[in-house]
Amino acid sequence: MGSIQVSQLGKAYKQYPSRWARLAEWFIPFSRPRHQLKWVLQDLSFTVNPGEALGIIGVNGAGKSTLLKMITGTTQPNAGHIHLQGRVAALLELGMGFHPDFSGRQNVFMAGQLLGLGMDELHELMPEIEAFAEIGEYIDQPVRTYSSGMQMRLAFSVATARRPDVLIVDEALSVGDAYFQHKSFARIREFRKAGTTLLIVSHDRQAIQNLCDRAILLANGKLALEGSPEEVMDFYSAMLAEKEQQTVRQERLESGQVRTISGTGEAGFADIALINDQGQRVDVVSVGAMVTLEVTVDVRADVPRLVLGFMIKDRMGQAMYGINTHRLNQPVENLKAGEQVVYRFKFPARLGKGNYSIALSLSRFDSHLDTNYEWRDFALVFHVINIKQADFVGCAWLDSDVSIERSEAVVAATVEG
Incomplete structure (x- = not known):
């Protein structure tokens, strides 16, 4: 079983005002320092227990890739320490370790040895690696002739040829086609069931929520938030929309779930209700029943264009259905401070049994990333x-109509002559 322990980790790079300052520091070793330290990561601590999956989230430049490079040993930290237990396989930068002039087969043997596999073992695994990568005759062509997707296919196949104790995956999988991404994540899930510890960096909300037990958010080189994948992804989405004079806050509900709220506040939610056909507020609905989502919005400042969107999510945070008034060609325009707008969305609850939540957003256009007035999870x-x-399985009630046709058996007659 593999595990990862990171304690007070820090990484800094030297910044020089000019190349002459760098030369002066090299040739005059006992003079004053002529550089400043630029900290990419600082005082970072977390643990990934055996068999656990941790997602790492953050904007570009937050330090995610630097962290993975230090964990895999390709970059050394300036402070703190990392303790790894078990055999580690890593898929970091696309094609890392591949030589462009060597064939895919030759690169498999080189990369495999770097992962600790012997030549006999690699010869034994080669047919399986070829079959999983599905790049055909290109396996014997130079890697420089490969597309980025083909490089990713081969790199992933080598890295996962043997189930590792710890699997570390960066954004490399994002360049693959949908078919191979599905195939790769299926293998990762198999490894997880078998006890592999997983550390994954991704901006894909579904990947993080489907694969991970916990997630951490990196911001400005520090640990900004640690919690459930849904809680961290909600906060991250709100961060992306954050602009000047905009707030992001989180509230813990009575159920223990964490609600994320963000926005400029120029418009906000005054009342939210789910109403049945009898006009009653409900929090329990029957499969297929008609319900109306009624949302009352207060306009607190002049708003040129207002779009309301809602998203129904299951208990794991996966999106079931989402729509907004921009896509329905029904934005409300030229609103004045003090006005109130009531939205009503009527729809059949064609959902499977279980708990669901509704997220709401008020924005100017299709996405809350463009002028986010208010965005609220677990609204x-x-x-x-x-x-x-009829009892059914799944998250959607399709109300299938079945027809069955049955024919009588045909008995062959025999004639004796």
Whole structure:
């Protein structure tokens, strides 16, 4: 079983005002320092327990890739220490370790030895590596002729030819086609079931929430937040929308879930309700029942264009359905401070049994990343039960109509002559 322990980790690079200052520091070793330290990561601590999956999230430049390079040993830290237990396989920069003039097969043997595999073992694994990569005759062509997707296929196949104790994956998988991404994540899930410890960097919300037990958010080289994948991804999404005079805050609900709220506050939610056909507020609905999501919005400052969107998510945070008034061609324009707008979305609750939440956003256009007035997760929580429909499995009720045709058996006649 593999584990990772990072304690008070720090990484800094020297910055010189000019190349002459760098030369002066080299040739006059006992003079004053002529550089400043630029800290990429500072005082970072976390633990990944055996068999656990941790997602790392952050904007470009937050220090994610630097952290992975230090964990895998390709870069050394300036402070703190890292303790790894078990055999580690890493998929970092695309094609890292591949020589462009060597064939894919030759690179498999070189990269495999760097991962600690012997030549006999690699000869034994080669057919499986070829089959999983699915690059055909290109396996014997120079890697410089490969597309980025082909390089990723081969690199992932080598890195996962043997189940590692610890698997570290950077954004490299994002360059692959949808088919191979699905295939790769299926293998990662198999490894997880078998006990592999996973450390993954991704901006893909579904990948983080499906694969990970916990997530951490890096911001400005420090640990900004640690928690459940959904909680951290919600906060990260709010951070992306954050602009001047905009706030991001989190509230813990009675259920223990964390609600993230962000926005400029020029418009905000005054009331949110789920209403049944009898006009009653409900938090329990039956499969297929007609319901209306009623949202009242207060306009606190002049707003040139207002778009309301909602997203229904399951208990794991996966999106079930989302729509907004921009896509429905129904934005409200030229609103004045003091006005109030009531939105009503009517739809059948064609959902499977379980708990669901609704996230809401008020923005200027299609995305809350463009002028986010207010964005709120867990704005409303409701439960779906099945008391009228045939029992079914899954997250969506499709109400399938079946027809069955049965024919009588045909008996062959024999004639004796």
